[in-house]
Amino acid sequence: MKNRCISKVVLRGAALALMFAAAFAIAAATRKQQDDGAKSKSAGELHAEAIRAYQAKDYAKFLGLERQALALDHENPRILYNVACGESLAGNAGEAVKRLEELAAEWKLDLGAETDSDFAGIRGTPEWKEYEAKLADLRKPAMRSSVAFTLADPQLVATGIAVDEKTGDTYVASVRERKIVRRKKSGEVSDFIAQGQDGFLSGASLAIDAPRGLLYASTSAAPFMLGFEPSDAGKSGVFAFDLKSGKTVRRVWLAADGKRYFLNALAIRRNGDVYVSDSAEAGIYVWKRGADALEKFAGPEMFRATQGLAFSEDEKTLYVADYSNGVWAVDLAAKQKRHLPGPEGVWLGNLDGLSRAGNSFLAVQIQVKPERVLRLRLDAKGERIASVEVLEMSRPEYNEPIQGSAAGEAFYYVANSQLGLGNGRTGAFAAERAKPTIVLRLPL
Numbered sequence: 001m002k003n004r005c006i007s008k009v010v011l012r013g014a015a016l017a018l019m020f021a022a023a024f025a026i027a028a029a030t031r032k033q034q035d036d037g038a039k040s041k042s043a044g045e046l047h048a049e050a051i052r053a054y055q056a057k058d059y060a061k062f063l064g065l066e067r068q069a070l071a072l073d074h075e076n077p078r079i080l081y082n083v084a085c086g087e088s089l090a091g092n093a094g095e096a097v098k099r100l101e102e103l104a105a106e107w108k109l110d111l112g113a114e115t116d117s118d119f120a121g122i123r124g125t126p127e128w129k130e131y132e133a134k135l136a137d138l139r140k141p142a143m144r145s146s147v148a149f150t151l152a153d154p155q156l157v158a159t160g161i162a163v164d165e166k167t168g169d170t171y172v173a174s175v176r177e178r179k180i181v182r183r184k185k186s187g188e189v190s191d192f193i194a195q196g197q198d199g200f201l202s203g204a205s206l207a208i209d210a211p212r213g214l215l216y217a218s219t220s221a222a223p224f225m226l227g228f229e230p231s232d233a234g235k236s237g238v239f240a241f242d243l244k245s246g247k248t249v250r251r252v253w254l255a256a257d258g259k260r261y262f263l264n265a266l267a268i269r270r271n272g273d274v275y276v277s278d279s280a281e282a283g284i285y286v287w288k289r290g291a292d293a294l295e296k297f298a299g300p301e302m303f304r305a306t307q308g309l310a311f312s313e314d315e316k317t318l319y320v321a322d323y324s325n326g327v328w329a330v331d332l333a334a335k336q337k338r339h340l341p342g343p344e345g346v347w348l349g350n351l352d353g354l355s356r357a358g359n360s361f362l363a364v365q366i367q368v369k370p371e372r373v374l375r376l377r378l379d380a381k382g383e384r385i386a387s388v389e390v391l392e393m394s395r396p397e398y399n400e401p402i403q404g405s406a407a408g409e410a411f412y413y414v415a416n417s418q419l420g421l422g423n424g425r426t427g428a429f430a431a432e433r434a435k436p437t438i439v440l441r442l443p444l
């Protein structure tokens with residue numbers, strides 16, 4: 001996108017929402033922000049007003065409003081970045097760079113200022129040159145994983161992944177080709193389900209129900225998927241496949257009501273109930289075992305941009321990664337949520353996926369630089385995130401890494417989803433730039 005300072009995460013998220021109904025984005029952040037406390041609500045209102053000023057090209061008002069929002073919500077990197085944009089548009093190179101350096105030094109984040117046109121006017125200044133030099137340290141790779149395998153077909157656009165710990169087989173969902181690929185432990189690769197099987201759309205997330213021998217897959221319409229029809233827009237559902245044969249066992253769709261849904265991350269309870277996040281309309285649904293419809297569990301009144309899901313060991317709590325504002329714990333019985341605070345100076349937005357590994361969560365932090373895999377360790381009571389560890393970042397194979405799956409002593413994830421090759425508005429796909437899918441194995 002050309003101009004991204006109103007939060008390039010938001011604008012990119014809006015584009016992906018049209019393409020893939022916001023699986024990996026923050027579609028909900030384009031709405032008027034809401035939060036539980038007056039402090040955040042006030043900051044959200046100021047931020048929303050600032051965005052309107054920016055769109056009207058009233059950059060002085062934009063900067064003033066974002067400064068006020070930052071004073072109320074000083075631990076929000078998106079607002080901090082927008083202040084830097086405003087300072088640059090005002091010609092204040094020193095102040096703009098100061099804010100960008102704060103993001104890099106304190107938050108370990110690079111939100112893309114080098115390619116953001118709002119900084120074009122200060123790129124020739126000495127301050128900017130010093131900033132570029134400091135970015136080199138932030139971008140140094142940290143690599144612990146190895147390549148588990150590659151999938152030769154460059155057209156997949158792979159996202160969801162699940163590992164059958166019993167057989168060692170790995171399943172990978174395809175966005176473009178509307179199928180699921182199975183890679184056996186022996187190395188043999190084949191289509192687990194056929195393209196568009198029983199109406200399957202773009203594959204999103206996968207989860208295995210081992211006791212019942214099922215593979216669950218969430219699916220939604222993407223304009224650049226093969227065979228896309230305008231009538232597919234906004235359609236989203238969940239499929240259950242027989243883990244051995246690949247046959248469709250059952251499927252369920254959200255009712256068509258004109259909205260653009262994107263059912264995303266899956267979490268399965270031991271009783272067979274399946275929970276799935278909606279990353280477009282912001283919410284959570286449950287597909288109870290034996291039911292023929294999805295039941296709404298939570299909506300936009302509770303979350304902004306729901307992503308990864310994971311249960312506590314006793315299954316009384318559902319942990320939810322909200323793309324906009326971190327990790328939450330939801331009491332399943334009371335349907336009440338509480339925010340999990342993290343260590344000071346750590347930002348937990350933009351988390352894709354949420355895989356439980358012991359007393360920790362694993363997630364890929366996307367649409368920031370450097371892209372990274374994080375381990376979030378809970379405290380003994382599960383009331384806060386005691387520590388955050390960067391397990392891996394800036395691998396040369398990265399091209400929009402995506403949510404992964406913990407299996408045994410490793411975390412498996414797709415290094416290059418290549419979602420950016422698809423155009424969410426026109427449906428075009430840059431096939432000439434597509435490459436084989438790389439799946440990484442990160443030891444834990």
